[in-house]
Amino acid sequence: MATPELDEATLQGQAEIWRFMFSFADSMALKSAVELRIADIIHSHGGATTLSQIASCIDGGSGTSSPDITTLARIMRFLVRRKIFTVRHPSDGGDPVYDLTHSSRWLLHDSEQTLAPMILMENHPLLMAPWHCFSQCVKEGGIAFKKAHGREIWDLASENPEFNRLFNDGMACTSKVVTGAILSGYKEGLSSIGSLVDVGGGTGSLISEIVKAYPHIKGFNFDLQHVVSAAPPYDGVCHIGGNMFQAIPDADAVIMKWILHDWGDEDCIKILRNCRKAIPRGKGKVIIVEVVVKPDGNGPFDDTGFVFDLLMVAHSRGGKERTEVEWKRILEQGGFCRYRIINIPALTSIIEAYPDD
Numbered sequence: 439m440a441t442p443e444l445d446e447a448t449l450q451g452q453a454e455i456w457r458f459m460f461s462f463a464d465s466m467a468l469k470s471a472v473e474l475r476i477a478d479i480i481h482s483h484g485g486a487t488t489l490s491q492i493a494s495c496i497d498g499g500s501g502t503s504s505p506d507i508t509t510l511a512r513i514m515r516f517l518v519r520r521k522i523f524t525v526r527h528p529s530d531g532g533d534p535v536y537d538l539t540h541s542s543r544w545l546l547h548d549s550e551q552t553l554a555p556m557i558l559m560e561n562h563p564l565l566m567a568p569w570h571c572f573s574q575c576v577k578e579g580g581i582a583f584k585k586a587h588g589r590e591i592w593d594l595a596s597e598n599p600e601f602n603r604l605f606n607d608g609m610a611c612t613s614k615v616v617t618g619a620i621l622s623g624y625k626e627g628l629s630s631i632g633s634l635v636d637v638g639g640g641t642g643s644l645i646s647e648i649v650k651a652y653p654h655i656k657g658f659n660f661d662l663q664h665v666v667s668a669a670p671p672y673d674g675v676c677h678i679g680g681n682m683f684q685a686i687p688d689a690d691a692v693i694m695k696w697i698l699h700d701w702g703d704e705d706c707i708k709i710l711r712n713c714r715k716a717i718p719r720g721k722g723k724v725i726i727v728e729v730v731v732k733p734d735g736n737g738p739f740d741d742t743g744f745v746f747d748l749l750m751v752a753h754s755r756g757g758k759e760r761t762e763v764e765w766k767r768i769l770e771q772g773g774f775c776r777y778r779i780i781n782i783p784a785l786t787s788i789i790e791a792y793p794d795d
């Protein structure tokens with residue numbers, strides 16, 4: 439029997455499936471570029487770097503081996519196609535030279551504004567394993583991370599210092615990236631605060647940057663004990679270990695970045711109620727730095743909001759990304775009936791919430 443000819447749309451559909459089937463190739467190529475520090479090598483040459491110059495700066499796997507330049511060339515060809523790097527072929531027939539793009543500047547390890555530690559963290563086998571458990575979660579419920587590792591993410595971090603470091607470093611770099619956006623888009627929101635507690639602040643990257651920009655603010659970095667124990671000291675920041683489900687240290691205002699998205703609605707309401715107890719009546723506020731999902735949004739970060747929602751399926755217990763309507767509901771139940779959303783130039787927005795009293 440003759441095979442029916444495929445119409446254009448069906449063929450296009452097939453092409454899409456091939457593309458999605460291998461989407462992981464994008465993240466794996468990106469991860470290898472970060473591990474090999476390719477962006478840093480090109481940057482240190484001032485741009486326009488040949489493949490052999492890149493290779494000569496890569497440490498061989500064992501003491502005697504030298505980099506496999508053919509594999510490197512193939513990874514670079516792929517990343518040029520993805521517009522992570524550029525390549526130029528000199529007219530004199532010389533070796534092609536590679537350069538950075540607006541994307542690869544985010545891969546620089548030694549830059550203040552880098553996503554390199556986050557790429558290494560999210561693409562680590564321990565954090566990727568739960569993604570393989572989605573269908574099992576649909577069929578039988580439960581927590582993907584626990585199915586993959588037998589325990590939840592914060593328990594693994596408390597038992598495994600290497601994983602704790604990988605996770606905290608990944609989060610810390612995203613805080614540095616978002617701080618610039620907060621400081622530029624939310625200036626007046628911070629200037630009137632005397633003390634600020636970052637709840638689930640990780641190793642203190644966000645609060646330390648805020649205190650650096652507003653030295654009058656007394657900063658508290660509050661997180662689980664195993665996290666603050668590994669945190670570096672910062673001027674003007676006091677690290678406090680504890681459990682936000684029990685109590686939150688008192689301050690004029692609470693900031694929380696990427697905390698509530700880790701939890702289901704009931705847990706968020708408990709955290710918000712504890713925030714309310716920690717801030718002064720009448721003038722306290724909570725500054726929530728989170729994604730606000732826009733179901734029909736087509737801004738540069740809107741698609742990533744949906745990816746983060748699945749990330750929460752992979753890594754959290756009941757966490758999710760929320761639309762404005764969903765945020766409003768948990769804020770009200772947590773005791774914060776007034777709020778405003780401030781768009782900042784970042785993946786996240788600021789939700790500034792005020793208590794009812």
Ligand SMILES: C[S@@+](CC[C@H](N)C(=O)[O-])C[C@H]1O[C@@H](n2cnc3c(N)ncnc32)[C@H](O)[C@@H]1O
Nearest residue numbers: 609610613638639640661662680681682695696
């Ligand atoms: C997704 S990370 C966000 C870290 C930081 N806010 C940031 O955005 O870089 C969530 C943080 O919540 C902390 N955390 C989890 N459970 C907690 C609890 N019960 N009390 C305090 N912190 C907690 C974790 O240790 C982790 O640092």
